[in-house]
């Protein structure tokens with residue numbers, strides 16, 4: 084039976100470090116603060132927002148939410164975003180995406196201050212992830228996967244790592260972060276031939292496809308590390324990952340569950356970025 088990679092344990096270790104850093108900043112009169120920009124009130128966004136607020140509060144980070152109407156015009160949206168971006172009391176911005184279809188996110192991803200871009204959506208931070216420059220911010224979810232790997236001391240150097248999914252929020256940036264650690268990466272997607280074999284040969288398998296329980300027992304090699312990023316609802320209406328956990332847990336050496344896996348670490352990475360942003364923007368490094 085594989086060792087369960089518990090998101091809560093990873094988050095607790097991160098919290099301990101972040102509380103200390105936040106206290107040091109507060110001694111210098113700096114209160115790290117996250118600005119959340121939300122258009123409309125999608126249940127998923129609200130759930131993540133609640134979790135993020137709780138996480139920030141637990142660490143001592145402030146949180147300001149800007150809620151905008153679903154039918155806001157592009158011009159108004161950009162104006163409101165600009166206000167948050169220019170607010171010196173806000174050190175990091177989380178914009179919930181996707182935006183409603185009539186809004187274009189590109190102008191704000193271009194205008195966001197790169198050190199406030201705590202979810203790594205601006206071209207500057209994307210470029211840094213792809214060039215291996217660690218002075219920027221990677222998107223929170225791929226970095227949460229790396230935090231899990233580090234906490235459980237997974238050796239990535241030279242290892243065969245397969246990532247299922249090539250999105251700009253998870254699969255692609257994650258592949259770059261893994262590459263930075265000298266892993267040998269194979270990125271799979273919907274047109275990959277021999278997906279099963281590629282997964283089975285991996286020493287580390289990361290699933291980020293968004294397909295409930297698509298990774299079967301036969302797709303996992305003996306002793307593989309299996310990290311599940313997917314968040315799906317199964318036929319019974321329960322939350323589940325991309326990995327068929329029951330079928331895989333006996334084959335894996337380490338396995339992350341859903342829920343209580345990677346998803347529990349994402350907001351801790353967000354907090355880490357806000358604290359870093361606060362230190363940088365206030366000149367206290």
Ligand code: NAD
Pocket residue numbers: 224247248249250251252253254271272273274275278291292293294297312313314315345346347349
């Ligand atoms: P996406 O739909 O943008 O991308 C999915 C990727 O998986 C695509 O590149 C696609 O080619 C690939 N894919 C889909 N089905 C496949 C299949 N059958 N075989 C091989 N490849 C396949 O999704 P995303 O935004 O990257 O998110 C992926 C999953 O991760 C979703 O379940 C999402 O809910 C979850 N997610 C979790 C967190 C978190 O905090 N844990 C954060 C973001 C996303």
